[in-house]
Amino acid sequence: MAVYTQVSAEALTRFLARFDAGELVSAKGIAEGVENSNYLVDTTEARFILTLYEKRVAAGDLPFFLDLLEHLAQHGSPVPPAVPDRDGTTIHELEGRPACLIRFLNGVSVTAPTPEQARAAGAAMGQMHRALEDFGGSRPNTLGVDAWQPLLAKCGRDLDTIAPGLYDDLASGLQAVTAAWPQHGDIRVIHADLFPDNVLMLGDRVTGLIDFYFACTDLRLYDLAIMHTAWSFDARGEAYDGDVGHALLDGYAATFGLADAERAQLPVLCMGACIRFALTRGWDWLNTPADALVTRKDPVAYTRRLAFYRANGAEVFA
Template structure:
């Protein structure tokens, strides 16, 4: 989450007036975490909400897919926040010139240093979501799959070496390796694709909410577990891997959904792909985030370190 677009109190009050039973504006505060959209914590006389304004990386044409996905998961009992419909039944609004949604607020906190018990709960939640999505008919291409990594690396170009000398060559070599080793015949489904700890809300050791589905897409299903593993099981700087967290996360997932032998065998390549994806998007944001944006840039090298770990540990789930 982040704030790129400023919204006035008058605009917020006018927005809230479109809804039945939402209440009058009491306060609103920009949320600085994350890098994708502009987000506000909105308190009204009746409840608390999240207002999300979709910035350039989120295509407005994809919003119906995201909303249908969340409605489907919520209907299956998953703890996800739905976009609220106004009096006209509209879930997508326009605020400050941006497409926007008023979204349910879910209780809970995102943990910065998860325990093994919490990692297991996150794995179970991911597996439960995958089970619930078995009959979801929506489809969205992954713009940040392997073809997208090539394109993004080309756009970053020599500027990668301004982040770390030699980074452009490292990325090129990894892309070449993934082109050869990327699995092509594993089961596919709609996946979250961004299940970092800050996208999981917890009350104690229980998952109370899963949020930020704006990278959700149709992809190799086990890649979702690889993304989550890379996000949950290392120190923030990527320098230290925590085996207990990895075992708990994968165990939680296998207990709620399952993992085939082929998915286990492909896991190191999937994890390397996950690391390269976040290395490149973080690199792009590092190089291009406006200086006046209320947003915290994230270090791309933290995912280079993770990538190096997976490359050196080919039998991680054996």
């Protein structure tokens, strides 16, 4: 989440007048993330998230995202569907951007997950994947394995202005990953970004899965690999917590299952996840507008993870 587009109180008041959502009390921009403009909105009736879609989120993809959230909500997953206005419309325009009013879910995002919290989060992903078995929607993964080499080329040697040797580290890792990438597997819609900040918790209980705007059709196990890279390390990618990593996999296995052959694929999938996030973080680092209210994320934290999986992946998932 982030704020690229400023919304005045007057414009937001007019926007809320379309809904049975009460009158505006307060609105605060949310700085975390890099994709959309987000506001925490309090009214006399409830609390909401206002999202204005920009950058990588195409307006034509919004019906897919909203159908996905509605499907998951109907199947018992703790997700926040969009709020319809009095005419039943969920996709609007505000300040020249597509916009939705989203239900607010209680809970907090943990920054240092415990094994118990990781187990619950892994179980929630497994339940989500179960719920998506009969989801009919589809969306290509525009940030999948075929996009990484072109993105590396677009970033180029400017990556080395972020950290010396960053370009070569990613180029070497990318060559190894593409040569070993699975050609077959269970393909379905995945979240593709289930970091700790996209999971809301109260204690050890998951209360919300949020921010589905990278959701796409890809290898189901790649979703689990992304989650493993995000949950099992400290923020700098320097320290791997094996207890958290194993608990995450145990939680997933308990609700979906995880065969030995699937575990054997996880090292290369985790390496791929590291390359994907290092590249997109690198691109955002080089191209984020100077006046954007946004917290840039360090791509080197993911090249450190990449080095760990290259050296230890077989042992981690044995």
